[in-house]
């Protein structure tokens with residue numbers, strides 16, 4: 264009943280029109296599960312390797328080699344295995360690949376199979392994916408951190424920092440939080456439009472206006488929160504991902520979209536301290552670059568007891584790197600991107616390591632996404648209380664919100680909304 268009969272990989276499109284890997288797993292019983300792999304643009308150097316062909320397909324480089332690896336190498340090796348043996352399935356693929364970074368078979372091939380296995384197992388057991396991942400206590404609905412202004416490498420505008428997000432934490436439930444978030448998002452469109460700004464959106468669905476400064480992005484958002492009838496800080500706070508690894512050049516931080524000035528790590532820490540004092544910021548991701556561990560230490564010592572400091576590019580969802588950060592006292596939270604490490608099992612190992620060491624976990628989409636909603640279930644399964652998955656206007660992002668709405672309704676009175684308590688060290 265639970266035995267893998269066939270694994271089928273194929274090429275489909277992501278939200279940028281680039282090819283990506285989709286995997287179906289068929290069981291002997293006729294049950295089938297499916298997953299699609301996302302793709303990043305501002306990637307960390309130590310991410311597992313996404314296998315791409317030289318040849319162009321659709322809008323970008325093809326994934327036909329990765330698909331062939333699913334069909335010709337991984338599939339035959341996993342046929343006959345029990346679908347609920349997630350760890351055995353994942354470790355078998357790690358062994359087949361044999362590299363440290365999944366560069367032989369491709370993390371996109373391996374993750375597609377790993378996630379499809381979890382979906383298929385949940386379907387075979389007749390339980391929702393979040394419960395399969397997290398067990399009977401999976402009941403916490405996350406604060407949706409909605410990316411409402413896009414800059415950096417996710418938009419062609421004058422804003423250096425990549426993501427300005429709103430966190431509607433003061434809500435009784437997830438559905439109300441989405442309502443508040445959408446009201447603020449729509450109010451932001453109006454306040455930008457009133458000042459003559461473009462309201463076209465970037466890769467993650469946030470507006471991508473040409474603003475005078477990075478500060479102005481926050482100020483527009485605060486105005487929008489108020490216009491929607493909410494109080495910044497009390498009802499809705501701000502989360503940032505400036506993605507500063509993209510700005511790190513010759514030991515400094517180059518403001519490539521705006522002033523073209525370069526700031527030192529100490530200047531950046533002062534900038535973030537100043538922003539924490541003047542704006543209601545509850546989370547800062549990649550406030551410094553992935554290779555600037557010294558700067559990260561200063562940042563953590565300066566702000567780590569007041570705000571959630573999330574490592575994305577610097578940690579790459581990798582347990583070995585996270586262990587080094589724990590030993591050195593770097594950051595207090597880790598971004599969880601399944602395709603940075605390449606299997607569900609290793610992702611859960613990283614999450615367990617973070618939990619044991621008092622680090623928060625913050626689940627994330629990629630800038631290249633699809634209709635796949637695995638991260639919504641993962642977030643509820645691990646109960647980490649917050650996720651980022653774009654704004655509320657692009658279907659590949661809304662798909663995750665819709666799945667969370669479904670989960671909340673399914674849980675009924677058992678569902679709990681995470682609220683402000685989800686954010687590390689925020690008083």
Ligand SMILES: C=C(OP(=O)(O)O)C(=O)O
Pocket residue numbers: 302303304305306307504506575627628629630631
């Ligand atoms: C989601 C992000 O972007 P990308 O997927 O391009 O890495 C990020 O940097 O957190």
Ligand SMILES: [Mg+2]
Pocket residue numbers: 504506548549575576
């Ligand atoms: Mg990031």
